[in-house]
Amino acid sequence: MRTARFYQLQESKDAAAEANRRVKKLGIDRPPMVETQNPYGYVSTPLDGIWLRAPYLHNGSVPTLHDLLNPPNERPQTFHRGHDVFDPVKIGFKEPPPQPTGPNGTLTQPYFLCDTREKGNGNQSTPTAPSYPARTKRNCWNI
DSSP states (O other), X not given: OOOHHHHHHHHHHHHHHHXXXXXXXXXXXXXXXXXXXXXXXXXXXXXXXXXXXXXXXXXXXXXXXXXXXXXXXXXXXXXXXOOOOEETTTTEEOOOOOEEETTTTEEEXXXXXXXXXXXXXXXXXXXXXXXXXXXXXXXXXXX
16 A cells, blocks of 8 residues: 555655756756665765755755855854845855835845754854865855
8 A cells, every 4th residue: 555655755756857857958967866776875966056056054054155165153143045136256145135014114024034043053064164265265166
């Protein structure tokens, strides 16, 4: 007997297989994300297009690649998610400006506030994360 979970997993696998086929038609050669030798192993996602995948880390707690290359204690503790204006300098999404709302035009922030001090939202990554000089970070963006 097959459960609803089985069908959900199969639909996800079918969608991923279709995505793999479309990527191959575009001439991009990357390992497939679902067709592996060991279906129970972890398959990491390819890094092509990483510049447009902000926010970063597994929980989306780092807003830009620039921030990700900073030591964990220098990363923003709070930022707003949901704004889709790309920041080509920091490689991520720009912090949105407050917008006037309500009858008085009070400035408020309509986007979700990500507070990395809350449980589960940490952006510290590993304690041995390397620190990169500013010049090295700038060179990363110029590739």
